Amino acid sequence: MTKESNSAGQQTAxxxxxLKAELLSTLNTIGFETMTPIQAQSLPAILDGKDVIGQGKTGSGKTAAFGLGLLNRLDVKRFRIQTLVMCPTRELADQVxxxxxxxxxxxxxxKVLTLCGGVPMGPQIGSLEHGAHIVVGTPGRIQDHLEKGRLSLENVNTLVLDEADRMLEMGFQPALDAIIQDIPAGRQTLLFSATFPSQIQAISKQIMNSPLMVKVESTHDNNSISQHFYQCEGNRQRMDALLLLLLNHQPESAVVFCNTKRETKDVAACLENEGFSVVAxxxxxxxxxxxxxxxxxxxxxxTVMVATDVAARGLDIDSLDAVINYHVAFDTEVxxxxVGRTGRAGSQGAAYTLYGSEDGYKIALLEDYLGREIKGxxxxxSSVMQALPPEPLMATLHIDGGKKSKVRPGDILGALTGGDDGIQGADVGKIKVxxxxxxxxxxxxxxxxxxxxLSAGKIKGRTYRVWQLR
Known part of the structure; x- marks a missing residue:
């Protein structure tokens, strides 16, 4: 069964x-009144206990769709793991x-517990001993806990696979297979994916029961994103084009997408040599x-992040001024x-794509999708090459203390702005503890x-080591 939406403006309360009264009250408190298209199409089926496949881009509201579904089904009095949500990266798992x-x-x-790789195992083992209702994590670490007998999934009644296409791309298929074998067959399974390759179709047939397919078209408002294309032949021309675009437009935040890890490293190294503030x-x-x-x-x-698609999936970055495709993506939906990462929340955004004569087929597919002819x-x-790369607006200070030391964001803000020698609150940006x-x-x-x-003063009566990240 398939539902498709071409109406981005669909309004449903x-x-x-x-939904449980507590959930409706919270939605009202946080200002969520009307559903996004993917929520309007998927939530009735999710709340009815049906399996659902949701296809939509980041920012479509899919997390709230499956989040409301699993919370509505949850029995708080049963202190057992009732829901498992699997994500491809730690960043996405944390956001979810x-x-x-x-x-x-x-x-x-x-109790919601995150189980991801890249962090110490000890605290996770302790948390598992205390129990949880909902586990959100990455397949590798979840499989590790399962194999060592620290995690039981025998009471799971809702399984969510978020960004399923990226989990398969990152080689998680064997881990997913092993984990799903440990979950009761009578569960509800919800699968969300930005793209729907044949691998996803195959896995959905194996693990889902007559799923409803919900697809929200990945369209963008032409008023908020302008797309530009430039023909370049060879690496030297491509790099020159990238420098010209960055120096001419001077974006505060730009992501440069490459198709391979090797390209990512090379492009970042070139930009760093040219004086750009860049990470790969x-x-x-x-x-x-x-x-x-x-x-x-x-x-x-x-200022600039050079990234592969897999590495950048699930990033929660707002106010992105520009996206530059150093190479055309392998897939139109990618x-x-x-492109959808720029121009969010009504702000203006721009996307610049570099292509060569070898990209004819991919450009033709893009022309069909965009409904326009693409001309370079x-x-x-070249005079803009004399311009200096933009300086980052902010600097990041690292403080050697966190939640375990009872440090809160408000304490850091107070330490920075307090007294006659304090800085202005407007000069302080994001704080992460x-x-x-x-x-x-x-x-x-x-x-x-x-x-x-911060170095000379105290935060909550204690002195901490502080340094600037380079």
């Missing part, structure tokens, strides 16, 4: 759904867990390095997904003052 906790605010004593996001990174790169880019203390535009004049360390973005022009203030 959450109050029309048979945060959104589920937000939706669950009005229901007391719900690919699959070979240690988790801590990856976390710090994402943090610096998200809080605008780095191109649409890349003129690149900016993890278990053992904290990060705060400050305007670059007050970074030295902020560093001195």
């Amino acid at each position: 959450f109050s029309t759904l048979p 867990a945060v959104e589920i906790r937000t939706l669950a605010r009005g229901i007391h004593n719900i 996001l690919h699959g070979d990174l240690e988790q801590r390095d990856r976390d710090q790169m994402l943090l610096k880019f998200a809080n605008k203390s780095v 191109h649409v997904h890349r 535009e003129e690149l900016p004049d 993890t278990d053992y360390r904290s990060y705060v973005a400050v305007k670059r022009n007050v970074a030295k003052k902020a560093l001195k203030k």
Whole structure:
């Protein structure tokens, strides 16, 4: 069964759904009144206990769709793991867990546990011993806990596979197969994916029961995203084109998409040699390095991120000024997904795609999709090569203390702005507090003052080591 929506403006109130009163109250409190198209089409079936396949891009509202479904079904009095949500990356798993906790605010004593690789095993083992209702995690770490007998999935009645296409691309098929074998066959299975390749079709037939297929077209408002195409032959021309675009447009935040890890590393190295503030996001990174790169880019203390599609999936980055496709994506839907990262929330965005004569077939598919002829535009004049690369707006300070030391974002803000020697609140950007360390973005022009203030002063009566991330 398939439902398709071409109406992005479809308006349906959450109050029309048979949701628990606590969930409806929370939705009202956080300002969620009408459903997005993917929610309007999938939630009635999810709440009815049916298996659902949802196809839609990041930002379509799919997390709230399956989050409301699993919370509505949950029996809080049964302190057993009743829901398993699997995601391809730790970042996406963290985002999903945060959104589920937000939706669950009005229901007391719900415990949501994240189980992801790249973090110490000890605290996870301790948390598992205390139990949970909902587990959100990555397949590798979940399989590890299962094999060592620390995790039981025998009471799971809802299984969610989020960004299923990327989990398969990243080689998680064997882990998924092993995990799903440990979950009761009578469960509800919800599968969400931005694309729907043959592998996804095959896995859905194996693990799902007569699923409803919900597809929301990945269309973007032409008023918020302008797409531009430039023909380049060979690597030298391609790199020159990239430099011209970045120097001419001077974006505060730009993502450059490459098709391979090798290209990602090479392009980032070239940009760094030209004086750009840049990070390279690919699959070979240690988790801590990856976390710090994402943090610096998200809080605008780095200007350019060069990334592969797999590495960039699930990133929660707003206010992205530009997306540059260094090479055309292998798949039209992946191109649409890349482009959709700019111009969000009503802001203006721009996407620039570099293509060569070898890309004729991919360009033809894009022309069909976009409903327009693609002609190579003129690149900016070479005189812009004299311009200096844009300086990042912010700098990131690392504080050697976190939640375990009872540090909260408000404590850091107070330490920075308090007293006669404090900086202005408007000069403080994003603050992130993890278990053992904290990060705060400050305007670059007050970074030295902020560093001195935190290093010499105290946060909640304690002195912490503080340094600037480079």
